[in-house]
Amino acid sequence: MRNNRAMSRPHRVAVLALDHAVGLDLGTPGQVLGIARDAADTFLYEVSTCTPDGGPVRVRGGFRVLPDHDVSLTATADTVIIPGISDGPALTDGRIEPAVAEALGAAHARGARIMSICTGAFALAATGLLDGRRATTHWAYAARFRRLFPAVRLDPDVLFVDEGRLLTSAGVAAGIDLCLHVIRRDHGAGVATRAARRCVVPAWRDGGQAQYVERPMPDDAGWGTAATREWGAARLHEPLTLRDLAGHARMSVRTFTRRFRAETGVSPNRWLLQQRVDHARVLLETTDLGVDQIAGRSGFGTAAALRQQFHRAVGVPPATYRRTFRAPAAT
């Protein structure tokens, strides 16, 4: 799945639009994956759209989409993306038409990657491919999802779930996060960051849906933990303890951890670890520093600690990551 700069043909992405598609989700892959380029300005993904029978499907908002392909497009795709739907049998009964289920099953069996945005997870789950795996969907549909697909381990508190070749994401905007994640996985943080900049979205949004659930008024101006996150992100090279962070925020440790979790969806230390790994990632890509140097600069006490945490978070060891993504000194 991991393709590199040398690969000649772009990674083929098939967007499978079902009836009652969510319009924004339909466009997300083309707008995020479709604009991703490598250092030589070569487009990395070729995004096409299909519907089950090649005919038009209804889109929320009172219009229809007429694609260039039917579901057979998925037979040659490297990645199939299922956008969200606002109605239809997948959402109401957990069913999809057999021809679509068959096509998705064949694509997966062939080794293709399948991802869903928002309620597209219902269609993906209806194929049975998610059984026994972790997945996510729009938080407002979590209860219904659990009822229809009890065999899927639903985690409604995250922006997306990466199960290797099966990826699911939460509500509409999280589809952008998922696409950026995929670019990062395929081509490294540098390419993903450029794509994000072009989209004018943050390259990495940590935390989960917790920040969007039952929080009508974000506690902005107040004494939240945002300032402390900024402060901490600038001091990754120092050994920051939870007490330090709470102290900077002028809260007790207990209140700080509680507020931090409510605002970001992750615990302080998990957030800190994510920051450190991200920083190490950038250093691996853009510098020739040794692993122990990078460990120091990104706040890991030892190179061993960096290796362990990096491998766990990214999926590959630092050395492999660098070999795959180290950009030639250019630009």
Added chain:
DNA sequence: CCTCTTATCCGCCAGG
């Protein structure tokens, strides 16, 4: 690989 130590996370609960 195991053990010991220390840090973190979070439910619980009393107090404001």
Added chain:
DNA sequence: AACCTGGCGGATAAGA
């Protein structure tokens, strides 16, 4: 009553 705070302690994980 409805809410937030912060200490306690046990479970868990990270580091030595």
